[in-house]
Amino acid sequence: MKPVSLFLGCIIPNRYPGIEKATKLVLDGLGIDWADLAGASCCPAPGVFRSFDKVTWLTLAARNIVLSEQMDRDVLTICNGCFGSLADANHELKNDPGLARQVNKHLGEVDMKYKGSAEVRHIIEFLSKEFGPDKVKDAIKRPLELKVALHYGCHLIKPSKDRDMGTVENPVFFDELVEALGAKSIDYEDKMACCGAGGGVRSALLDKSLEMADAKLLHIAEAGVDCIVNACPFCHLQLDFGQVEIKDKFGHEYNIPVLHYSQLLAIAMGYSPEDVGVDLNFIKNEEFIDRLRG
Amino acid sequence: MTKEPVKLLEDEGLTFLTCMQCGTCTGSCPSGRYTSLNTRRLVLSARRNKDVYHDEDLWMCTTCYQCQERCPRGIKIVDGILTLRTESVHMGLMLPDHRKVAGLVIDKGHAVPINDANRERRKELGMDELPETVHKYPDALEQVKKLVEVTGFVQLVRNEGSEVAEEGQ
Structure with missing residues (x-):
């Protein structure tokens, strides 16, 4: 397995640093050869930047990928948005020499050159393909007997033309990784539905965006779970801080704890919920955190 | 000079012209349940004229790709929406x-x-x-x-x- 550089993006280091810490603990715990991607910027966010100007989007994405190429490492993302942006940009640049030339002309201004020698990975597909649920299970210290509502999010698996992740209607690879930790992935209505945050909708049309999250949370609440597990900090923010906003705007209260898979895995590896910042979420559920302490 | 949307999409290797207006996109759209976004109508509108660049529904798409995945004609709907957005932004229209x-x-x-x-x-x-x-x-x-x-x-x-x-x- 090729060594990886850890691409942080924006929301994880700057809003949910516990996910960053959890990811690093998990990568160490699994013996993965990783390094910081020093000097990386925003991926840039696909909803706004890709919509605004394709060449700018590709150029900033390429700069992040080049930083990893220079270290001879693949890029490991922990966010569906970063994955979507960087993987799609990498795909476009590898397959369109004209665009690559245009981007390299700009990168030349900062003495950089995109070669196309690195792959972009997402931690969930990375763990699923490089380790698989059985090896992940071997790495944990204590099984977590939790009922989990899993949220894949969109850009981990779509657009499927540029991914290699199987069915987009009923995927199971993420469920398998959660169940490897002793948890049970509970089915719920519209499980594959979007959280409502992407495409620049949350940033410009907050109320509409929250109506989508509200529907998602209602279906999750009806399923009767202990927590939500996601693979993306933007979904995480929408489903965690979104609960505060939804209570405020629509009067619906859920109080469902939200964890990124890195946090859940770190806890199953023996770290405390405080070690990985679960207590720094907006939804604070003491009873749940007590259970995680084991 | 602003391009006609059909030409714009064509230059990006995309087309909405093969759409048969079945509505699978609209039925699959999580945003359309709560916003005015009607993907089928937006696709039709992009085949007609430049008015689509001023259509605020362009900005209600969360880019979840569900419509694109399910389109029986294999139309790259979201890729197309992003392309239309870009033209709109270059006309100076941005939220x-x-x-x-x-x-x-x-x-x-x-x-x-x-x-x-x-x-x-x-x-x-x-x-x-x-x-x-x-x-x-x-x-x-x-x-x-x-x-x-x-x-x-x-x-x-x-x-x-x-x-x-x-x-x-």
């Missing part, structure tokens, strides 16, 4: 909040930059106050600033003329 987010990347290199509360959270977790990103490396931030300058992005976002267009939208 004020999106302009702000774009400005944050131009200035800070992050769409969501660090703040005091999260500097504290990082310290509480035993981490460095600043992440290993452009936040910690001024030279890296200068590279990003240079790149958004040379691609014309700064001018696009900070163009005085586009403020007027925004008011008119």
Whole structure:
């Protein structure tokens, strides 16, 4: 397995640093050869930047990928948005020499050159393909007997033309990784539905965006779970801080704890919920955190 | 000169002309349940004329790709919507909040930059106050600033003329 550089993006280091810490603990715990991607910027966010100007989007994405190429490492993302942006940009640049030339002309201004020698990975597909649920299970210290509502999010698996992740209607690879930790992935209505945050909708049309999250949370609440597990900090923010906003705007209260898979895995590896910042979420559920302490 | 949407999409290797208006896209759209977005109608509108560039529904798509995955004609609907958005933005039509987010990347290199509360959270977790990103490396931030300058992005976002267009939208 090729060594990886850890691409942080924006929301994880700057809003949910516990996910960053959890990811690093998990990568160490699994013996993965990783390094910081020093000097990386925003991926840039696909909803706004890709919509605004394709060449700018590709150029900033390429700069992040080049930083990893220079270290001879693949890029490991922990966010569906970063994955979507960087993987799609990498795909476009590898397959369109004209665009690559245009981007390299700009990168030349900062003495950089995109070669196309690195792959972009997402931690969930990375763990699923490089380790698989059985090896992940071997790495944990204590099984977590939790009922989990899993949220894949969109850009981990779509657009499927540029991914290699199987069915987009009923995927199971993420469920398998959660169940490897002793948890049970509970089915719920519209499980594959979007959280409502992407495409620049949350940033410009907050109320509409929250109506989508509200529907998602209602279906999750009806399923009767202990927590939500996601693979993306933007979904995480929408489903965690979104609960505060939804209570405020629509009067619906859920109080469902939200964890990124890195946090859940770190806890199953023996770290405390405080070690990985679960207590720094907006939804604070003491009873749940007590259970995680084991 | 603004291109006709059919031509614009064609130049990107895309087409909406094979759409048979079955409505699978609209039926699959999570946003359309709560917003005015009607993907089938938007696709039809993009086949007609430039009015589509002014259609606010363009901005209600969360880019979840469900329509694109399910389209029986294999139309790259979301890719097309992103292409139409770009043309619209280059006409000076951009939502004020999106302009702000774009400005944050131009200035800070992050769409969501660090703040005091999260500097504290990082310290509480035993981490460095600043992440290993452009936040910690001024030279890296200068590279990003240079790149958004040379691609014309700064001018696009900070163009005085586009403020007027925004008011008119």
